[in-house]
Structure formats: structure tokens, C-alpha cells
Amino acid sequence: MIDKEELLRRTAVKKSFAIVMFLILCILAISCDSSFSSKEETVNVEDEISDEYIVVGFSQLGAESDWRSANTESMKAAFTTADGYKLIFEDGQQKQTNQITAIRTFIQQEVDYIVLAPVTETGWDTVLQEAKDAGIPVIIVDRMVDVSDESLFTCWVGSDFELEGRKMAEWLKQYTLKEKIDPSFIHIVNIQGTIGASAQIGRTKGLADAARENGWSLLAEVTGDFTQAKGKEVMESLLKQYDDINVVYCENDNEAFGAIEAIEEAGRKIGSDIASGEIMVLSFDGVKKEAMEYVLQDKITCIAECNPLHGPRVKAIIEALEAGVTPDKYSYVDEEIYSASEVVSSLKVGETTYDVIILTHDIIDQRSY
Numbered sequence: 001m002i003d004k005e006e007l008l009r010r011t012a013v014k015k016s017f018a019i020v021m022f023l024i025l026c027i028l029a030i031s032c033d034s035s036f037s038s039k040e041e042t043v044n045v046e047d048e049i050s051d052e053y054i055v056v057g058f059s060q061l062g063a064e065s066d067w068r069s070a071n072t073e074s075m076k077a078a079f080t081t082a083d084g085y086k087l088i089f090e091d092g093q094q095k096q097t098n099q100i101t102a103i104r105t106f107i108q109q110e111v112d113y114i115v116l117a118p119v120t121e122t123g124w125d126t127v128l129q130e131a132k133d134a135g136i137p138v139i140i141v142d143r144m145v146d147v148s149d150e151s152l153f154t155c156w157v158g159s160d161f162e163l164e165g166r167k168m169a170e171w172l173k174q175y176t177l178k179e180k181i182d183p184s185f186i187h188i189v190n191i192q193g194t195i196g197a198s199a200q201i202g203r204t205k206g207l208a209d210a211a212r213e214n215g216w217s218l219l220a221e222v223t224g225d226f227t228q229a230k231g232k233e234v235m236e237s238l239l240k241q242y243d244d245i246n247v248v249y250c251e252n253d254n255e256a257f258g259a260i261e262a263i264e265e266a267g268r269k270i271g272s273d274i275a276s277g278e279i280m281v282l283s284f285d286g287v288k289k290e291a292m293e294y295v296l297q298d299k300i301t302c303i304a305e306c307n308p309l310h311g312p313r314v315k316a317i318i319e320a321l322e323a324g325v326t327p328d329k330y331s332y333v334d335e336e337i338y339s340a341s342e343v344v345s346s347l348k349v350g351e352t353t354y355d356v357i358i359l360t361h362d363i364i365d366q367r368s369y
């Protein structure tokens with residue numbers, strides 16, 4: 001039996017329990033509602049941020065060389081939030097599949113521009129069509145793409161790699177003429193870059209054409225993948241295969257560093273005096289100070305410059321596009337040729353005469369990279 005007092009007490013407990021539950025529910029409802037509205041606010045704020053910035057997705061091909069590192073730095077320095085850009089950087093690690101994945105991700109992220117430094121020239125049609133369908137302009141930088149429809153990319157900026165190769169070959173021709181070295185005495189090995197990359201295709205062609213025209217013996221063309229390690233490995237085996245090599249044409253400085261190590265370890269002497277049995281090293285880029293110092297030491301006899309500072313160039317293209325101006329489809333960068341030897345002071349390729357920059361410490365110190 002429950003007495004009346006106990007009944008009243010139980011009713012009061014139930015009531016207060018109901019009130020507490022009601023209050024808890026109210027609090028929960030309010031907090032859910034407020035978290036919902038604050039989430040909405042966050043989304044709005046983010047929208048405002050991405051509207052505020054120009055979003056650039058950059059697919060860099062890798063980090064194989066000093067040239068590449070300088071190029072990456074130049075791009076990162078050009079596209080800063082302080083300047084109104086948001087740069088999404090992806091390193092393809094030398095694999096085209098990685099670069100294609102990066103581009104597809106950029107499309108999903110609805111970036112404003114895609115910048116592509118392609119590892120090799122072919123194989124881009126499908127993914128560039130996808131970018132075009134999404135209405136995202138694609139700027140190609142450094143190496144080129146070989147696509148059936150040129151409207152798949154907005155424009156390209158980079159170097160004339162075949163011209164670099166032709167300049168180097170012409171330097172060698174003038175050197176042998178001035179030093180009265182017979183063309184049949186010249187025995188060259190070419191340590192090529194990554195096969196299928198524009199820089200390899202152009203530089204290889206520049207030398208191969210000149211070898212044919214001048215009657216030089218081109219003993220071998222082997223890839224060194226633009227790296228120091230591979231350059232060394234390849235040179236070691238070439239030295240075992242051929243005992244008459246007197247010119248090593250390296251398609252970048254990192255390969256040259258490796259080749260120089262291999263030549264020195266094999267007990268051979270490096271330098272431009274090939275008539276006395278030295279092995280002459282020729283190279284491309286001229287980015288790292290060490291490479292330029294090697295020129296002064298006649299370890300690398302001649303370097304055809306390849307300029308990596310494309311960040312401001314790509315930025316200028318994007319600024320033009322933002323202003324409704326159509327940029328040139330192809331923009332080539334002017335480049336120098338360096339040697340410490342004074343034997344050749346200028347050379348002619350096509351209709352143009354190029355001065356050879358006779359390198360000094362002062363010139364090295366004044367360079368911007």
C-alpha cells in the first residue's frame with residue numbers, strides 16, 4: 001500500500017524527471033541547430049576563400065635534377081597566397097600515370113588552371129580532353145606534349161631543346177676546326193635524357209644531325225635518365241666498351257657529374273685537350289653553381305644553358321588569361337652558351353649568331369640561379 005504522501009512524492013519525481021528530459025532535449029536541439037548553422041557558415045567562408053584565390057594545380061614530373069629543383073622552387077615562389085594564388089603541387093615521380101592521376105584530381109577539385117610539366121611527349125590526349133571538357137585551361141611548361149588536337153592545351157612555355165643541341169654541336173665543330181682536329185678523330189658517346197622527353201629528343205637530334213653532317217663517329221646513345229647515378233653507371237660501362245671515346249655529350253649537368261666521376265675513377269683525364277688524350281665533357285642546364293665551377297676548371301668544357309625559372313612566365317600567362325588576353329601558343333626562352341675556353345667566341349646556327357659567354361667567377365656570381 002502506498003500512502004498519499006508517498007504518491008505525491010513519486011508524482012513530483014516523475015514531473016521533475018520529465019522537466020529535466022525536456023530541458024536536455026531542448027539543449028540538444030539548440031546545439032544541433034547551432035552546429036548545423038555554424039557548419040553552413042564554414043562552407044560559406046570556404047567558398048569565399050576559393051573565390052578570392054586563383055587555384056592552380058601544378059603537375060610537376062619529378063625531382064630528378066638540379067634543373068628540376070630550381071624549376072619547382074620558381075613555380076612555388078610565383079604562386080603564393082600573398083599574390084592571390086593557391087598552388088596545389090603534385091610530384092609525379094617520373095611516372096606519367098601519376099601525372100594523369102594528378103590532373104584528374106585537379107579536375108575534380110575544380111581548379112582554375114592546370115599547369116603540366118610532362119615527363120614525356122606522348123599519351124596525353126585523353127586526360128587533356130577531360131580537362132578541356134571541364135572547361136579548365138591547361139598550360140604546358142618545360143617539355144612539350146605531342147597531341148593530335150592542339151586545342152587540348154592553351155599554350156606552352158619552355159626552351160628550344162633542338163636549338164640547344166645544335167648550338168652545342170656547332171661549338172664542337174668550330175672548336176675542332178680552330179684546333180685543326182680532323183673530324184674522323186672525334187668519337188662521341190651521348191648520355192641521353194629520359195627517352196621520349198622533349199629535352200632528350202631535341203638535344204639528341206641536334207647532335208645526331210651534326211655527327212652525320214660533320215663525319216664524327218657517334219659511338220653510342222644511351223639514356224642516363226637525367227640523373228647523376230645513372231650518368232655514372234652508363235659512363236662506367238661505355239668506358240669498358242669503347243677505348244677511343246674523346247667526347248661525352250651529356251644531356252644534362254647531373255649526368256655530367258656522374259660521367260665525370262666514372263671517368264676519373266677509371267683513371268682517365270678530363271678536359272678539352274682531346275688531341276693529347278683528354279676526354280671532353282659537354283653538357284646542358286648550367287643551373288647549379290658547381291656545374292659552372294666545373295666549366296672554369298675545364299671539367300665540363302661547354303654548357304648550353306637551359307633556363308628553369310618558369311614560375312613568373314606561367315604567372316604572366318595566367319594574368320593575361322584573367323585579363324581576357326590570348327597568350328602566344330608557344331613561347332621560347334632565350335638562352336646562352338658558356339665555356340671557359342676562348343677558342344670559340346661565337347657560333348652561327350641557322351641565320352642567328354650567338355656569342356659564347358667566356359665564363360669567369362664574376363659572371364657566375366652575377367647569375368640569378
Ligand code: GYE
Binds near residue numbers: 066067226284
Ligand atoms: O635539362 C634536365 C631535367 O626538361 C629541360 O629535365 C628539362 C630537363 C633538364 O631533368 O636537367
